[in-house]
Amino acid sequence: MNSAPVAWPRSLRTPPDDPDLLAGAAANPGGSLAVIDGDLVGGDPNGYVPVEAVHGCWIIGPDGQLTGEYAENPEHGTPTDDFARLTELDHFWTWLPEEPTVAFRTAIAELLTEQVPGAVLEWLKVTDEPKVVSAGRQIPGDDEKLVLVRTGVALPFGLSVRSPDGLRDILWGVFTWAASGLDDPGNRKDRVWFDLQTDIAVGGELLSQRVYEVEAG
Incomplete structure (x- = not known):
């Protein structure tokens, strides 16, 4: 399942309604939109996001529309070393x-x-x-x-x-x-x-x- 990153939303109770995010969903039918915890990576992660900084994902239906389903990331938390x-x-x-x-x-x-x-x-x-x-x-x-x-x-x-x-x-x-x-x-x-x-x-x-x-x- 493909996952496109999005900024930490104001609320996780309803899917984001930003036009750019909806366009991202439309471009990833059957995939998901990863919600990034900006407190852990700052304003600009420069193309790399550790798995712990992903709060979860909005699920995208096969029609490119957000389904309203949100899957939390069980690994979300403070990033640690990984060698x-x-x-x-x-x-x-x-x-x-x-x-x-x-x-x-x-x-x-x-x-x-x-x-x-x-x-x-x-x-x-x-x-x-x-x-x-x-x-x-x-x-x-x-x-x-x-x-x-x-x-x-x-x-x-x-x-x-x-x-x-x-x-x-x-x-x-x-x-x-x-x-x-x-x-x-x-x-x-x-x-x-x-x-x-x-x-x-x-x-x-x-x-x-x-x-x-x-x-x-």
């Missing part, structure tokens, strides 16, 4: 300074505070399967083992950040972390990128280049 798609990956994470959920959350929070001092990362969700690229070198005399030389992860995300003045922004995109010289700790190099409004298809292509850009830089 499931990251922790499900079968990857060698020992190159990170901490376990992956902590390492990536800390790195992203630091990037946000560099851009806006005092900014607070409220929640972070991994929105799709991350892309991983790794390369190694053969151990002389052992055809079955490799030494990890470079690696990188492109992490698709949605997040909420609150600035010191209390304003909330919902951001989405791809966070990339690449490292080289992993076989020579004294010459190790790390670099991160923060590509907003970029999907994992593009982020994955960029990752393949960036694992080598780190070494070149």
